[in-house]
Amino acid sequence: MPSNWSKGQTKETNLSVKKISDTMKLRKIDNFKVWREKMKLEGKIRSVYPSFTKNGDLAELMGVVLGDGHISKFPRSEELTIFSNSSNKGFIKRYSKLVEKFFNKVPYVAKTSWSNCVRIRIYQKHISQRLGVPFSPRKNKKISVPRWILSNKGYVARYLRGLYEAEGSFCVHLPTSTYKFMFSNKNTSMLGNVFRLMKVLGFHPHWTKANYNIQISRKAEVYQAIKLLQFRIY
Template sequence: MEARIHLPQGKQKSFLEAVLRKSELSVDQLAVYCTVTPRTFRDWHREKYFGPHKTFEKLARDFRVTLPKGETLTPYWYVAKGASLGGKKYLEMYGPPGTLEGRKKGGRVSQERRRQDPLRYKALGCNVAKEFIVPAPSTELAELIGVFLGDGGLTSHQATIYLSALVDREYSYFLAGLIQRVFRVKPSIYERINDHSIRLAISGVYFVNSLEDLGLKRGNKMKNKIRIPKWVLRNKQYATACVRGLFDTDGGFYFHRKRSGIYIGWCFTSYSESLLGDVHNVLQRVGLNAKKEQEGRLYMYDLWSIERYMELIGSHNPKNIAKFQSHLAVREKK
C-alpha cells in the first residue's frame, strides 16, 4: 500500500478539476491513466478518500498543474486513528483495562448481556446464571428464613448455612431435604475436619436475589440489623415456623442443677437486638413469656413453658428433641 496525501478541504477537488481541464481527458480516460477504476477517481474528486501521493505528483508533473501542499500519510496511517477511537469506545464501555474499576465494569457489562440473552451465551459454552423461581409463602419457607437468619449468610452469589459436625449432622440432612423441597435446588454439603463444621451452600445470583426479595440481607447481619420479614410476622403460623428455624440453629436446651434436682432450660441467642425483639414478640403472641436476663439472650426456665413451646412450635433438630425427651423420661421415673 502506498502513501497518501492529505490536502486541505476543497484542494483535492480543485486540483483534479485543474488536471481534467489541462489534460482535456474525460474522467474515465484519466482513471485509466491512473490505473484505477472510474469510480475510484470520482471518489477522489468528491474527496471521499485521500489520493495516492505518487499518483498525484505524476498528474501534477505530466499535466503541469501545481499540487497544493499537504500532509503525507504513511501506509496504514488509519490504524492508529482507528485504534484510538476503538480504545476510547472500550474505555467508555468497560473502563480502564487492567484496573479493578475496569474489570468490575467489564464484568457488569458481560453479566448484563448474559441476562439479556442467556440461551446464546449458554450455546457458546459460557457460564450463565441459573434461573430460579421464588416459592410461594409457606411454613416450610418461613422455617428456612429462620434458619438463614440464624446460622446462614448471603454473599453476592451464594447462600450458606453453617452447622456443627459434632451435634448437627442429622439436622444438616433434614435441612438439605427441606431446601430441596422448598426451593427445588440441591444444596452442596461440605465438611471441614479442622473446625468440625458442616456447610450447606446454594450458589446462584438469582437464588441470592430471590432470598433478598423474601426479606433477607447479604453481608454482615449485625450491621444490617436483621429482622424477621414482615410477610412472616403477619401470619401466626409462618412466624412460629420462623422462630423454630431460629431456635434450631441459634438456640437450644440446656440442663442446670439445683438443690432439688436437674432442670431443663430453653435459650435463644442473638446479638441483633431487633431480631431478639421479634422472637420475643412472637413467643408472647402464643402465650410464652421468655425472659431477657443477659445481653443477646432469651430464656425460659419452667417446664410448663418449655413443654408448651414444643407443643406449639416444636423442633426439627434431633439434638433438641433428644434433650427434651430425655429430660421428660427422667422426670417420669421420679
C-alpha cells in the first residue's frame, strides 16, 4: 500500500483503519500521548474543566438548552447543539455569545442545507455535568430546577427566559381581544416547572395538558411577563 493510503479515512469508514485502531487499543498504545501532553502544556488542549459560576447567565443558558438544545455523549467528548430558526438573528447572536462565555470556545454556527435551521454547536468534555442538563433525548426524563435558581427570583426569571426563548410564543387576536403568552413542551415535568415558576413570579398561568402548554391569558399579565422575561428583546 502507498504511504498515504489511510489519508481521509477513519475507523468508521475503513476496516483496515478500524483494525489498526482496535489493535492499538488492545495493546494500550497511544500514538498521540506525547503530542497531547505538549498541547496541554501550551494551553492548546484543555486539561481542566471547572464548574460554571452560578448566575443569571447560566440559568438562562440552562433554560434555552432544555428547550432548544441537544446534548450527545461520545467516547472522548460531548456535543452541545442549540437549534434556531435562521431568521431569528437576535437569538443566534445572544446564545452563541453565552455558549462562548461559559465554554471559553467559539461555537460553530451554520445553517443547514436542507432546512431553515441554524445550529450553534460545540464539542467539549463534561458539558452535561457542568451545565446541569441531562443528555438527550429528555422527553420522558424528570427535569428538576436547581435550588440555587429557586432561591433567587432574578435567576428564576432568567431561567424562564431561556425556556420561553426556545419554546415560547406570543399571539394576539384583536377581534376577540384574546392575548396569549404560551410555553409548549411535551416533557410533563418541564411544564410543571414553568407553571410553578410563573406563579412564583406572581402570574396566573393555566396548564392546558391536552395541548402540552402553559398559558397566560390576562392582557395585563401577558405584557408584564413579556417585559419581565425580556422575551425576544435582544
